[in-house]
Amino acid sequence: MSDHTTFDGEEESFEEMLASSFDFAFTPPRRGEIREATILQIDEREIIVDLGAKQDGIVPSQDLERMDDDFRASLESGTSVPVYVVNPRDQNDNLIVSINMGLQRYDWEKARELLKAQDAVDVKVSGYNKGGALVRWNRLEGFIPGSHLVSVRLSADRREVMSELIGNTLSVKIIEVDQDRRRLIFSEREAQREWRARRKAQLLAELNVGDVVKGVVTGIRDFGAFVNIGGADGLIHVSELAWHRVDHPRDILQIGQEIEVFVLNLDRQTNRIALSRKRLLSDPWDDAQFRYHEGQLVEGYVTNVVDFGAFVALEDGLEGLLHLSEMGDGALKEPYSYVQKGDQMSLRISHLEPEKRRVGFTQRWGTEADQAEPPGLDG
Numbered sequence: 082m083s084d085h086t087t088f089d090g091e092e093e094s095f096e097e098m099l100a101s102s103f104d105f106a107f108t109p110p111r112r113g114e115i116r117e118a119t120i121l122q123i124d125e126r127e128i129i130v131d132l133g134a135k136q137d138g139i140v141p142s143q144d145l146e147r148m149d150d151d152f153r154a155s156l157e158s159g160t161s162v163p164v165y166v167v168n169p170r171d172q173n174d175n176l177i178v179s180i181n182m183g184l185q186r187y188d189w190e191k192a193r194e195l196l197k198a199q200d201a202v203d204v205k206v207s208g209y210n211k212g213g214a215l216v217r218w219n220r221l222e223g224f225i226p227g228s229h230l231v232s233v234r235l236s237a238d239r240r241e242v243m244s245e246l247i248g249n250t251l252s253v254k255i256i257e258v259d260q261d262r263r264r265l266i267f268s269e270r271e272a273q274r275e276w277r278a279r280r281k282a283q284l285l286a287e288l289n290v291g292d293v294v295k296g297v298v299t300g301i302r303d304f305g306a307f308v309n310i311g312g313a314d315g316l317i318h319v320s321e322l323a324w325h326r327v328d329h330p331r332d333i334l335q336i337g338q339e340i341e342v343f344v345l346n347l348d349r350q351t352n353r354i355a356l357s358r359k360r361l362l363s364d365p366w367d368d369a370q371f372r373y374h375e376g377q378l379v380e381g382y383v384t385n386v387v388d389f390g391a392f393v394a395l396e397d398g399l400e401g402l403l404h405l406s407e408m409g410d411g412a413l414k415e416p417y418s419y420v421q422k423g424d425q426m427s428l429r430i431s432h433l434e435p436e437k438r439r440v441g442f443t444q445r446w447g448t449e450a451d452q453a454e455p456p457g458l459d460g
Contacts, residue, residue, distance in 0.1 A: 110134050110166045110176060115186045118164045118178065120156060128156070130178065132164055138178040140164070147181050163187045181220065188219045189260045196255045201272040203250050209243040216251070221265055225253060229268035252276070278352065281313035285349050292344040293361065298334050306330045308342055308356055315354030317342065323359050324366075324398035326384040328422075333358075365399040369435045373399075376429055376446060383424045391420050393428065393442055401440030403428060411445055 110116065110132065118132035128140035145153065156162070165182035168175075195202060204216040204223060213227040232251060233242040254275065257266035288294075296315070300307035305318040322333045334340070346355035373379070381393040384400060390408065394400040403426075405416050413419055420426070431443035 108133070110138075110169050112166055112169055114166045115163055115183055116166065116178075118162055118183075120158050120160045120162065123156060123158065128180070130162070130164060132176075132178065134176060136176050138164060138166075138176045140178055140180050144179045144181050185220050188221045189258070191219070192221065192255055192258045192265060196258050199254060199275075201252050201254050201275065204253050204267055206246045206249050206251065208247060214243065214246060214251075216253075216267060218265070218267070222263075223265035223267050225251070225267045225269055229256075229270045231269050231273050277313055280311070281352050281354070284311060284313045285347055285352060285354065288344055288347055288354070290344055290347060293341055294344065296340060296342055296356075298336050298338045298340065301330045301334065301336060303329065306334050308340065310342065310354070310356070313354065315342070315344075315356040317356045317358055321345065321355075321357040321359055324362060324364060325394040325400045326392060328384065362398075365395075365397040366435055366438050369399060369433065369440070373430055373433055373440070375431065375433055378427065378429050379442075381426055381428065381442070383420055383422050383426065386416055386420060386422055388415065391416055393426060399440060401442055403442040403444070407431060407441075407443035407445055409444060 116132045118130035118138060120128060121131050121137060122129040126142040126145070128145065130138045130140060132138050162180050163183035163186070164178040164180055165186055166176075167179050167182070168177040171177050202218060204218045204225075206214050207217045207222070208215040212224070214225040214230060216223045216225055232249070233246055251269050252272045253267035253269045254271040255265070256268045256271060257264060259265075294310050296308035296310040298306055299309045299314055303319075305316050306322070307314045307316055317330075319327050319330055322330060327333055340358065341361055342356040342358055343360035344354070345357040345360065347353075348355075379395055381395045383391050384394045385392045388405075390402050390404040390406075392400055393403050403420075405413055408416060408419055426444075428442045428444050429446040431441040431446065433440050
């Protein structure tokens, strides 16, 4: 009996054995499948590729025309490329494949990986619409919603600022991938947030408490001001803006203002940087005992009014209490009808305790019959 005999006893022909060996070695390509192929031949109107099938694949002229000129020029025989099976067998029995669609499918797979890894990528702005910026990443078109853009101020002339953005490269993160709907959404805000977190961690490693650095005011809140000090924001609490009482940070600073700040505290566990402005200003209490004395006539302004009196700050930032009993003739029942915040006042220092950082004021100095005005009083 021959070594090559079928179950029914009939010998296989050479052609049948050859076909059988091909069936074993090659898996027939399926429509929509992505395969890695090797370029065999490049002609003006088509490219022939080997993708591990019984027959070579053909990349038609329409696919070549859609290729980027630089990419097409880089292709040569022996180059490995991903191809998309468009038609396993057309009317002329040709195996039609697409390099463009293969690369796009590859990009979709890469996009899904980046979404999972949350890595940042660069995109190029190609246009805009009322919702945001149109961008291109590799061979895919994507979109950045306006709420996720940080490179433009959308409060300004929208058309003008978006037009200026065209052609720019932005660092973004992928936040949504839906290949079926050809939906690829990016966020510049998320990428910048991650970059700032890394930059803050770097700054925390480099900075030391007591350092003096320059920064730019980036935000103002009731509780303080945020200052960018080289890519990361630190906070100046309202109590660290000045030596005197500050009602609101906007009374001292404005967004965009360049200032020097003192590094007050570094919390490397929470990545927080505490800054101070007042530590770079002269502390009015340091020489208060040499510049002021009890009974001295001074000018001040009201910083706050409370039930028991009013707080008054002198020009240099020294602040103390004008008690209700020391207002006017001393017979007032409440201070609100007598004094208001921001009022300028002439008054005298009733007591001074620099070591306790305390000063008291009065408008009744010398009103008692047995109290004589001490020598050397101003005015």
